[in-house]
Amino acid sequence: MTLHPLDQNDVLAAKKAAFQIPEGVIYLDGNSLGVLPKHVPDRLQEVVTREWGTSLIKSWNDHSWIDLPQRVGDRIGRLIGADKGSVVACDSTSVNVFKVLAAALSLRPDRKVILSDNGNFPTDLYVAQGLQALLDKGHELKIVAPEDVEAALNEDVAVMMLTQVDYRSGRVHDMAGLTQLAHDKGALAIWDLAHSAGAIPVNLSGAGADFAVGCGYKYLNGGPGAPAFLYVAPHLQEEVASPLAGWMGHEAPFAFDLDYRPVTGVSRMTVGTPAILSLSSLHAALDVFEDVDMNDIRQKSVSLSEVFIQEVERQCPQLELGSPRDPQARGSQVSFRFDDGYAVVQALIAEGVIGDFRAPDIMRFGFTPLYLSHKDVVDAAAILADILATRRWDKPEFKTRAKVT
Ligand SMILES: Cc1ncc(COP(=O)(O)O)c(C=O)c1O
Numbered sequence: 001m002t003l004h005p006l007d008q009n010d011v012l013a014a015k016k017a018a019f020q021i022p023e024g025v026i027y028l029d030g031n032s033l034g035v036l037p038k039h040v041p042d043r044l045q046e047v048v049t050r051e052w053g054t055s056l057i058k059s060w061n062d063h064s065w066i067d068l069p070q071r072v073g074d075r076i077g078r079l080i081g082a083d084k085g086s087v088v089a090c091d092s093t094s095v096n097v098f099k100v101l102a103a104a105l106s107l108r109p110d111r112k113v114i115l116s117d118n119g120n121f122p123t124d125l126y127v128a129q130g131l132q133a134l135l136d137k138g139h140e141l142k143i144v145a146p147e148d149v150e151a152a153l154n155e156d157v158a159v160m161m162l163t164q165v166d167y168r169s170g171r172v173h174d175m176a177g178l179t180q181l182a183h184d185k186g187a188l189a190i191w192d193l194a195h196s197a198g199a200i201p202v203n204l205s206g207a208g209a210d211f212a213v214g215c216g217y218k219y220l221n222g223g224p225g226a227p228a229f230l231y232v233a234p235h236l237q238e239e240v241a242s243p244l245a246g247w248m249g250h251e252a253p254f255a256f257d258l259d260y261r262p263v264t265g266v267s268r269m270t271v272g273t274p275a276i277l278s279l280s281s282l283h284a285a286l287d288v289f290e291d292v293d294m295n296d297i298r299q300k301s302v303s304l305s306e307v308f309i310q311e312v313e314r315q316c317p318q319l320e321l322g323s324p325r326d327p328q329a330r331g332s333q334v335s336f337r338f339d340d341g342y343a344v345v346q347a348l349i350a351e352g353v354i355g356d357f358r359a360p361d362i363m364r365f366g367f368t369p370l371y372l373s374h375k376d377v378v379d380a381a382a383i384l385a386d387i388l389a390t391r392r393w394d395k396p397e398f399k400t401r402a403k404v405t
């Protein structure tokens with residue numbers, strides 16, 4: 001196998017062996033579902049057979065199951081610039097958006113605007129709409145273009161809620177700058193890090209973010225439906241109230257008091273019994289990041305995406321770049337636009353190059369530096385070019401939309 005010159009000094013090269021990548025597959029969809037780290041099945045087997053199977057209910061204490069949301073949270077916290085004790089892993093991202101948005105709105109009772117943008121992932125906007133109806137206090141969800149967020153920040157805004165890396169284009173918001181502007185107007189800032197955590201360096205405390213949420217199953221490789229995470233800035237932790245007051249957020253869950261008293265710290269944002277099997281999978285998957293510097297990930301991610309863009313643009317003039325050209329303005333993904341993009345992506349998948357498609361015309365390719373090489377990226381671009389040149393995508397079986405795209 002010939003080594004691409006840029007793979008020769010790759011400090012992350014050895015990491016690829018930690019992942020189970022099917023033979024013949026180039027996986028460019030780690031931004032939707034991360035790859036299985038090879039050691040995770042054994043760890044899960046141990047949790048199932050030894051901890052659950054043998055130790056049974058004693059495992060809540062003996063194997064610290066009860067602290068797993070906090071232990072996983074701290075491991076994720078290290079990757080996103082959060083102080084220890086500021087992150088918990090729990091629930092889904094959508095549910096966590098609900099909790100932090102409701103908590104943030106109750107900290108700004110006199111303000112009525114939730115400011116977001118049209119690059120946000122729809123679930124965040126749906127949650128805001130549901131909350132608006134539930135609260136029935138006249139909140140307005142203002143959705144502007146990403147470049148207009150700054151101008152829309154004013155004294156009416158209670159909460160600015162944004163996804164840092166746009167799921168379609170990969171465009172990155174300036175977290176520190178926008179958070180500062182929001183604070184200047186007295187608003188709170190919520191950041192969705194679904195496409196940031198494990199993908200780019202994030203510094204939540206440096207940026208002064210108030211709240212953050214994100215997914216465990218994308219770049220963190222926690223497995224399908226892995227628990228999400230939730231961050232509350234230390235200075236807000238004693239002030240916030242969860243709208244879903246559950247016993248796991250109680251000061252003394254096993255006192256079984258009839259009245260709710262929130263526990264100290266971010267754990268008050270947890271609700272019910274933690275999902276031990278999926279948290280264990282996420283906890284184990286995070287081992288891969290233990291000795292990794294997010295700056296090395298970023299450097300390689302930029303290099304992989306630059307090579308991919310160059311190769312695709314050289315060989316596929318019919319495609320239009322759908323991501324910012326400046327790598328500093330992109331996350332760890334690249335999109336190209338093409339009217340028949342859905343069929344092209346299906347043809348690619350049939351030939352082992354797994355990316356995905358987002359309506360109306362976006363072919364999306366995620367770059368996960370832990371398990372991709374420059375050679376993979378060059379090969380993927382060549383296969384894409386060949387599929388386009390021969391119109392191998394132009395077949396009825398590639399045009400029928402699947403239920404999940
Ligand atoms: C930015 C963003 N937020 C939220 C979600 C939804 O998360 P979940 O389905 O885990 O609630 C996704 C992806 O599904 C996403 O990309």
Ligand SMILES: Nc1c(O)cccc1C(=O)C[C@H](N)C(=O)O
Pocket residue numbers: 031032033121167194404405
């Ligand atoms: N969560 C997903 C799922 O359950 C099925 C298919 C895709 C997903 C995704 O994560 C989609 C992803 N958030 C996106 O950026 O499009």
